[in-house]
Amino acid sequence: MVSNPYEVLGVPENATDEQIKSAYRALAKKYHPDNYADSPLKDVADEKMKEINEAYDMILEMRKNGNTGSAYSNNAYSGTGSSSNPVFQRVRSYIMANNIAEAERILDSMAESQKTAEWYFLKGMCASRKGWSEQAFQFIQRAVQMDPSNPEYNAAYNNMMRNRQYGAGAGYNQPNQQYGCSCCDVCAGFMCADMCCNCCGHGC
Numbered sequence: 001m002v003s004n005p006y007e008v009l010g011v012p013e014n015a016t017d018e019q020i021k022s023a024y025r026a027l028a029k030k031y032h033p034d035n036y037a038d039s040p041l042k043d044v045a046d047e048k049m050k051e052i053n054e055a056y057d058m059i060l061e062m063r064k065n066g067n068t069g070s071a072y073s074n075n076a077y078s079g080t081g082s083s084s085n086p087v088f089q090r091v092r093s094y095i096m097a098n099n100i101a102e103a104e105r106i107l108d109s110m111a112e113s114q115k116t117a118e119w120y121f122l123k124g125m126c127a128s129r130k131g132w133s134e135q136a137f138q139f140i141q142r143a144v145q146m147d148p149s150n151p152e153y154n155a156a157y158n159n160m161m162r163n164r165q166y167g168a169g170a171g172y173n174q175p176n177q178q179y180g181c182s183c184c185d186v187c188a189g190f191m192c193a194d195m196c197c198n199c200c201g202h203g204c
Contacts, residue, residue: 005055005062005155017063024056050159058155088118095122100129117147124156136160 006013009023031052036045087106094103104126107119124139137160143153 005058008051008055009059020056020059024052027052050163053162054155054159057158058151061151061154061158085118087114088122091122095125095129098129100126117143117150117153120146121150121153121156133160133163137164 006015009020009027011020011023015023028049031045031049033042033046033049036042039045087110091103091106094100094106103122107123107126110119120139121143124136124143127133127136127139140153140157140160144150144157147153
């Protein structure tokens with residue numbers, strides 16, 4: 001889950017569209033799957049590529065809606081539904097910590113009236129971390145339908161659409177395959193950052 005897409009691409013929030021496009025292309029070239037076909041860091045590179053694509057889509061959506069990045073504060077998007085509810089903030093922290101069981105426990109205990117677009121988005125993120133790609137897509141799609149102007153939801157949806165069309169690495173559509181971040185993934189992420197781009201700001 002991308003908290004600040006500008007940080008992922010390594011550009012300031014006031015960067016021009018051309019600067020953003022250039023940064024995206026450079027990172028996409030660096031982490032292209034073909035570069036890691038026979039590498040032990042292939043999975044890490046795949047995750048990084050997903051993050052880059054999602055960040056780029058988020059920025060495009062934001063700018064299309066007239067938002068150049070001022071919605072970001074303390075590395076968190078403050079748009080509709082994303083940070084105003086402390087319960088959802090807690091769920092996000094559990095997802096970032098890969099504690100999916102606790103995140104889902106909180107979400108599933110919420111009343112029907114509390115199932116906003118943010119609820120569906122976070123359920124989608126939980127399903128995605130568990131490797132349940134089809135369920136994740138359905139939840140994210142529902143979030144976009146409920147809040148079509150939210151750049152975070154749209155970016156995640158567009159990224160999933162791209163994955164469904166082109167594939168995002170072996171096993172993406174296997175319902176029980178785990179591809180969330182583990183301790184090993186985090187370590188490998190640091191290795192990948194040091195080896196490939198010397199920018200240890202974002203792991204998987």
